[in-house]
Amino acid sequence: MNVDVLIVGAGTSGLVAGIASAKNYRGTVCVLERNPEPGCKFLLSGSGQCNVTHGGSITDFLNHYGDTKKARFVQPALLAFDNIAVTEFFEQRGVPILEREDGKIFPKSLKSEDLLKVLVAELRKQGGILQTETVVENITKTDNGFLLATNRGEFCTKKLILATGGQSYPSTGSRGDGFRFAERLGHHLIEPKPVLTPVIVRNYPFAGLSGISFWSSKIEVYRNGKRLKSGRGDILLTHRGLSGPGILDLSRDIEPDDELRISIIKPEEFTPEVFTGKKTLKNALQRFDIAERFLVQILDSFHIAPDQPATETNRETRKKIELALTCYPFIVERLGGWNEAMATGGGVVLDEVNRKTMESRIVPDLYFCGELLDIDGNTGGYNIQFALSSGFLAGNSLQHHS
Ligand SMILES: Cc1cc2nc3c(=O)[nH]c(=O)nc-3n(C[C@H](O)[C@H](O)[C@H](O)COP(=O)(O)OP(=O)(O)OC[C@H]3O[C@@H](n4cnc5c(N)ncnc54)[C@H](O)[C@@H]3O)c2cc1C
Structure with missing residues (x-):
């Protein structure tokens, strides 16, 4: 023809x-x-x-x-x-x-x-x-x-x-x-x-929390200790790692073995005021609008009782929580x-x-x-x-x- x-x-x-x-x-x-x-x-x-x-x-x-x-x-x-x-x-x-x-x-x-x-x-x-x-x-x-x-x-x-x-x-x-x-x-x-593909995370701790999302989180991509790229967007926890528009959009720049550092909240939001008042630690942290199951798992991983009074959280523990919420590290095993x-x-x-x-x-x-x-x-x-x-x-x- x-x-x-x-x-x-x-x-x-x-x-x-x-x-x-x-x-x-x-x-x-x-x-x-x-x-x-x-x-x-x-x-x-x-x-x-x-x-x-x-x-x-x-x-x-x-x-x-x-x-x-x-x-x-x-x-x-x-x-x-x-x-x-x-x-x-x-x-x-x-x-x-x-x-x-x-x-x-x-x-x-x-x-x-x-x-x-x-x-x-x-x-x-x-x-x-x-x-x-x-x-x-x-x-x-x-x-x-x-x-x-x-x-x-x-x-x-x-x-x-x-x-x-x-x-x-x-x-x-x-x-x-x-x-x-x-x-x-x-x-x-x-x-x-x-590209526009999810990230599978090595030794991923949140398989049981798949479906939980974080809104407009900061995502930084590190390779050999050097920051390569950063972005902001919604993140979805899956049963194997991370997805959601924020991750998908950055996936063109992500490779296996890269480290992703996720800020679920802005560092300036993490003030000493969080630990005042009569709330339990878990309830005090809920001001950040983060799924309770996620918070409990983070606290459990540090062997901190979620129901302890927020005011009784010592400096070392506060620092650990702060790092988890403002700079959580994930190592990329591979991409979808x-x-x-x-x-x-x-x-x-x-x-x-x-x-x-x-x-x-x-x-x-x-x-x-x-x-x-x-x-x-x-x-x-x-x-x-x-x-x-x-x-x-x-x-x-x-x-x-x-
Ligand atoms: C699950 C999914 C969801 C998406 N959602 C969105 C969205 O909501 N918004 C958005 O902007 N983008 C989205 N995309 C991306 C978007 O669909 C594509 O970027 C776009 O359709 C690509 O258009 P294209 O014409 O280049 O290729 P295609 O639409 O893939 O067309 C290529 C065509 O060529 C034909 N073809 C290939 N080889 C041969 C051959 N040898 N002989 C004859 N025919 C052949 C194929 O059968 C196919 O029909 C999504 C993609 C996927 C996979």
């Missing part, structure tokens, strides 16, 4: 790349997808509710992709199809959108399928072809385009957009194929790794693997891609979008927003290079 534009992957970025290409490029546009249905990962995003983007100014998004180099790369795409444009896109097609107090944006119905239906309908409306159950196995550059070998025969195309996603949740169809294709076409990779990670760190090297068009700087007429690139965002809608924006920019840029 001969087409003018081929998009590999009908996921988040591929569907938008298809819509934009079909709208803007004269010629046949076809999106190939290995699964029987498109958008498998999009559907399960945000626990099936789809946190599609975030509120606020799009320039505030730039800090949510790791470092300044990443911020520079994502900027043109984010500006081309920003969070307001995304919201309007869905609302104008009949899906009301809701911004939560924490800035996360969802469909009002809290059903990702409502958004997916819009993407698929729009692709068809613009004349794009969606061909499912088609696994791209190999890609070769030819004199006038690309030749794709699939389980359904060969496809020839002038322009190729790779939208194969990353490698996390491989059951959704994103199994890292795009990394292989990109390398074969001459691109280099930053070694892909699971591909089946747990919500995104892929690493990917196609950014210097090899034109950030203003998403076109390869190595192979003309080859474009990249979504998680396949060395971009991963924080929790809060930043990954889907980048996938949508980069897909849009890739599809929209074709005309300028025809």
Whole structure:
């Protein structure tokens, strides 16, 4: 089959790349997808509710992709199809959108399928072809385009957009194929790794407390005694270690054997006043709004009776409690693997891609979008927003290079 534009992957970025290409490029546009249905990962995003983007100014998004180099790369795409444009896109097609107090944006119905239906309908409306159950196995550059070998025969195309996603949740169809294709076409990779993933802690003492959360805690990452990174966010105790947005967002910078120091409360909150009055020690500490079961376990670990009068807490004991609440150390055994990670760190090297068009700087007429690139965002809608924006920019840029 001969087409003018081929998009590999009908996921988040591929569907938008298809819509934009079909709208803007004269010629046949076809999106190939290995699964029987498109958008498998999009559907399960945000626990099936789809946190599609975030509120606020799009320039505030730039800090949510790791470092300044990443911020520079994502900027043109984010500006081309920003969070307001995304919201309007869905609302104008009949899906009301809701911004939560924490800035996360969802469909009002809290059903990702409502958004997916819009993407698929729009692709068809613009004349794009969606061909499912088609696994791209190999890609070769030819004199006038690309030749794709699939389980359904060969496809020839002038322009190729790779939208194969990353490698996390491989059951959704994103199994890292795009990394292989990109390398074969001459691109280099930053070694892909699971990110937005929980941390498994060595000799973890809180397995029995899984489900307890701490709000807006400070998290510091130490490697060989040196502080590498710090952040603030909610933390969830799991049966094997730590999760929650604060941990997930830092996970791209965490490695096995790192030490995480967690401040559940601010050091300045721990005043001598805590130990005055007629309360028991446990009750006195509850002013910090920390789950009682956690406090009791901490006190037990120091062999301190939770019901002793707070006023009878000696200096040494106060110091121990203070350290536990303001600087609790955890040693990282490992990070959650591909089946747990919500995104892929690493990917196609950014210097090899034109950030203003998403076109390869190595192979003309080859474009990249979504998680396949060395971009991963924080929790809060930043990954889907980048996938949508980069897909849009890739599809929209074709005309300028025809
Ligand atoms: C559990 C979970 C929850 C998440 N929740 C959120 C959230 O709420 N908000 C947010 O912003 N982000 C969330 N994310 C991340 C977000 O879903 C992804 O970053 C985004 O969907 C990536 O889009 P993509 O187009 O790059 O890849 P994908 O959406 O993964 O699409 C890639 C597509 O390519 C297809 N494909 C791959 N190889 C081939 C091949 N060889 N031949 C044919 N087809 C192929 C795949 O089957 C797949 O359909 C979540 C991720 C997970 C795993």
